[in-house]
Amino acid sequence: MATDHRPDSRRTLTLRDVSEASGVSEMTVSRVLRNRGDVSRSTRDRVMKAAKDLGYVPNKIAGGLASQRVNLVAVIIPSLSNMVFPEVLTGISQVLDDTGLQPVVGVTNYSPEREERVLYEMLSWRPSGVIVAGLEHSDAARAMLTNAGIPIVEIMDVDGPAIDSVVGISHHRAGQMMAQTILAAGYRRIGFLGTQMPHDHRARKRLEGFTAALAAAGLALEDREYYDGGSALLKGREMTEAILSRRPDLDFLYYSNDMIGAGGLLHCLDAGIDVPGRLGLAGFNGVELLDGLRVRLATMDACRLEVGRAAAEILTGKTADGRSSGVRIELTPRLDPGQTIRAPR
Amino acid sequence: MATDHRPDSRRTLTLRDVSEASGVSEMTVSRVLRNRGDVSRSTRDRVMKAAKDLGYVPNKIAGGLASQRVNLVAVIIPSLSNMVFPEVLTGISQVLDDTGLQPVVGVTNYSPEREERVLYEMLSWRPSGVIVAGLEHSDAARAMLTNAGIPIVEIMDVDGPAIDSVVGISHHRAGQMMAQTILAAGYRRIGFLGTQMPHDHRARKRLEGFTAALAAAGLALEDREYYDGGSALLKGREMTEAILSRRPDLDFLYYSNDMIGAGGLLHCLDAGIDVPGRLGLAGFNGVELLDGLRVRLATMDACRLEVGRAAAEILTGKTADGRSSGVRIELTPRLDPGQTIRAPR
DNA sequence: ATGCGCTATGTTACCGCTAACGGTCCTCGG
DNA sequence: CCGAGGACCGTTAGCGGTAACATAGCGCAT
Structure with a gap:
């Protein structure tokens, strides 16, 4: 980069800055910011204030590495210009918004090679789940999904063998x-x-x-x-x-x-x-x-919204039996005769 | 999660696994996989084979923390169902595809509160740049953008003061x-x-x-x-x-x-x-x-594709003078009279 | 032979955060 | 009065990579 991007010439803030500003240990600050563990009301308030005053933004890279947990869900779809997929995304977001999970979208342009690349890229962020459109994948992609060690949901289509869970129509x-x-x-x-x-x-x-x-x-x-x-x-x-x-x-x-x-x-x-x-x-x-x-x-x-919602619910374990893998949901598409098919004779 | 996701009951692979499999140090494996630094042809091949055989997928969480660099660009837009924004995204992707950078999309639904939340979430991943639609942001959002220490590009609109760079039409x-x-x-x-x-x-x-x-x-x-x-x-x-x-x-x-x-x-x-x-x-x-x-x-x-491309080019320093901040690009929208305005009289 | 420069590889010290555990008070029942 | 148990907070040891700095081996001019 050719230009400086430190308006105040400070390095970026860390937990240590907040801990020093509020007079407690980094661990306590961490607890406050994640709202986890026991912290007294007074210190909580003090830490919160310090964090806000400094404009501290947590570093999820470090947090994810330390906790071995990443609140991301990889969503892999063929296209964004089809309107079908944004709608599926809406369904996914609706469900995920309430949980800590966040969808990250990858677009394949209907290319198996790109799907493979995008998947590799996504998995390298160690998401806690994958939602991928379709049942057809390259061997390499299938292997990655199988070995990722996380719940996989294939969506939109149920005509074929699934890797893990599947939600869609035939x-x-x-x-x-x-x-x-x-x-x-x-x-x-x-x-x-x-x-x-x-x-x-x-x-x-x-x-x-x-x-x-x-x-x-x-x-x-x-x-x-x-x-x-x-x-x-x-x-x-x-x-x-x-x-x-x-x-x-x-x-x-x-x-x-x-x-x-x-x-x-x-x-x-x-x-x-x-x-x-x-x-x-x-x-x-x-x-x-x-x-x-x-x-x-x-x-x-094609029940797009419902497909998205169901897929997200599987990942969050909000299924009937709480399972987050091996689930199979086949939805039934509604046929709307509209006004361009004449009445049966 | 209620179910097991270790098909082969192995923990996830690390550089160490690849290094042991190929008989070189982790550092050398790292060099090979990132294609950086000098590695002999023979060891390179050996490492590549080992990585592929094992099905190793790098951990960008760890890599990002160590290198203090994350190849993500946060893209914050109001909606995906407007068709305008997917097109901007296409422009962004076109340019970013050639670089190592990867766009990550956040949707605000035209809500300033949501924009603030999404931005906070995004910045906590320490992206190397932000592309955000519009010039209007909450005070907190503006502060975050200003202090993030990374290039910011506000897009779609040039009618107002910009935080850093701006691309759009009036x-x-x-x-x-x-x-x-x-x-x-x-x-x-x-x-x-x-x-x-x-x-x-x-x-x-x-x-x-x-x-x-x-x-x-x-x-x-x-x-x-x-x-x-x-x-x-x-x-x-x-x-x-x-x-x-x-x-x-x-x-x-x-x-x-x-x-x-x-x-x-x-x-x-x-x-x-x-x-x-x-x-x-x-x-x-x-x-x-x-x-x-x-x-x-x-x-x-509204020159959507061009806006996306230009924004991405700013972030990658592909501007006339190589600057990646403080750039201002005003595009001129084309008026297409179509067939629903009669000829001037 | 000596030392220089280069290539190819290894070592060390973190990056910023959190899991796990430890310690210190304080309360309270026996 | 003692010990158990809880509330609250700190310490330690990594997480899995990479930057930066050795180091080892080799060819080659001196």
């Missing part, structure tokens, strides 16, 4: 359920529009469940359209126009997420297409945005 | 600029729709700049509408309907953010209102979402 079944609903409504020529992300396993599983249900009815997807990057709403519009001009006979479009679904819906409304009569639409995630559209898009809620 | 001028554009287009009966957030100082400053420019032209806001919580898009719709039914004579609506602006635009389109002929609209932020609408909303880009 995306396979979610896709299935949506397909069955669509079929029950009489739609038959179905197209899919999704993201070009090989590492979005949950989207993949939804599609697998979806096509499996179609296959069970002797059907297959008629057409697909993928996108990559850019404004999802705009892409949804463009892709919808593209797929419909290619296959005007399609009677249903299944989108891998609500954002492109909303784009598609906007296109259909603008183009004067009869929704849900001639064409049905459905997305996934139950994003708040949809509430603002004139026509409500059919969607499925 | 929201006052942004509001002014928008008002002038609107006036130049001939609109005269102007309404405002915004959030009910006393602590969103940037929104407040925009509105102040906006009304100041109106006043300079002898005008004032004709009506206002505020909301609080819920889906911004929907609220935008509802508020727009409400304000227009109350004051059908308004010829322009200025929104405090793009999300409610987009909601308003959708309402107008659905209601068949002539935009921008009879009614003009404008928002703020340049969110990606707008690209997906049939009609592009007038907006102003």
